[in-house]
Amino acid sequence: MSQMNDELVRPGVSGGLADVVRARFLLKLLVRKELKVRYRGSVLGLLWSYVKPGVQFVVFYVALGVFLGLEQSPTNKSGLPNYAIYLFSGIVLINFFTEALGNASRSIVGNGGLIKKIYLPRQLFPIASVWVSAVHFFPQLVILLAACLFTGWHPSLLQLAAAVIGFIIVALLAAGLGLLFGAANVYFRDSENFVDMLLMIATWASPVMYAWTMVQNKLGEVWFTIYQLNPITVAVETFHYAFWLPTTDGNTSIPPHLLSLWVPVALIISAGILLWGQLTFRRLEGRFAQEL
Template sequence: MAAVVPTRPAPGRGPGTRELVQNLTMREVRSQFKRTALGRLWSIINPLAIIAIYSLVFGFILVSPITPGTNSGIHVFALFLATALIPWSFFAAAILTGMGSIVNNEGLLSKVYFPRFILPVSSILAIAVTFGIELSLLTIVMAIAGGIEVFLFLPGLIAMAVIMIVFCIGVALMLSVAMVYFRDTQHFMALFIQLWFYATPIIYSQALVQSQEQKLQASGWNLFGEPFPLLFLYNLNPATLFTGAFRTMLYDFAWPAWPVWLGASVWALAMLGIGSLVFRRFSARMVEEL
């Protein structure tokens, strides 16, 4: 049987790229909780359940020490956890969903031509809608717990969310191509995301990392003859920058330092640039490989 070749639309006909992104994004949003009794409420129930479980384990059983919010005075482990866990949940879900967007839409790709990058972008934007709802509710909770001053950081929260979305799109562009050619990518990334989670200060504070750094240095650990820079290495992790920025604004009621903004922006632009180059280089034969 001859392969089905996607047909390009005639010039001037069919929806433009922006309209396609909007339509596919809304399709993904509507399908997220389709045929479920609670519908969109699952976007609230899921993070609450995860926060409750981690709070029980790391807040009461394996106690992870935290300090009160710098300006908010909040000293509740569940809220400390939520301010980083909710951004991380979007971060991980966006990368994994964007990674599988090409393979999961094999039938659509074989029937009609459209810019392939739209699939990873629209899948991530759909998850961003849920993230926006969760982040809005969390901001309201933090206002009740610590004061309405948290609303002053709304522009910063939106800006950091956009930067994180750009980063996730760049990573997803690369991984979606890798998934087409190497299906083991999904299994590797599932393991890597778990490791990435524990390598990011989410269930523990950066203060704990700093104390561990001091212990390592006191024990004689070094790197190329210099004291072991554990905290510096942690801050090279882009997820640390993203989740730390959200926690600073939501839990401490403070603005992240400019190196955090700079580092997060550099990571986002670098990954978007690399992801776009890789996607453009290998996307031509996607349909044949699928």
């Protein structure tokens, strides 16, 4: 007779993000499912990953770069050189964040039918949404790289590393907030409206379309320090450092102490929000099936 384990294990107890690692196969299936469902019946399919940011870039470039004079030209020396690269490098990153957080915050409610039928690690749904957003991010990154190479892009290894770290900052932040609002949305559907408002603010609260020096000059050092505590701000600045700065003539600069101070601070804040989101998710997930 085989030896039986006397220890009782409570079924359906979550192991947190560790379950996501252990259920990697399920995560891949969810990512494939989300991609298939999203583009079912679509003519362009994944090409929308190119069309949407392209239209967004043209609108902002014409409105801000041409009409408001943010593009440097022979008659406008106060603008930003290669403003098109500056703008698009920020757009691709902020689009990744807005798509990842928006979809992750709705992922639990959107998969309510599956959650009520079987048990599987619920963290898989927000993380899968972030992963799908990363799939959409990389085609945009390819376009950015092509544009940078066309304008004489010669980055250093430090600049390339800064871009990778910037992406990690945004991914951690989106996953943490996605877990937090994904769980809260099960109990309070107003969370969706709050997330939409947060995403609108995030686009303008980071130097995606304007220079960081404008914030520093208008608000002063104290408020600029508070501004730099936003991990999205730091991540966008690392993308500008990696993709835009090497295409300029060297007369531009990055915020002081970006790599030595603000990047570590942003990593710590994003990791802290991920931990907060995970703890909140684990506390609330026990009644997901009943609430849904």
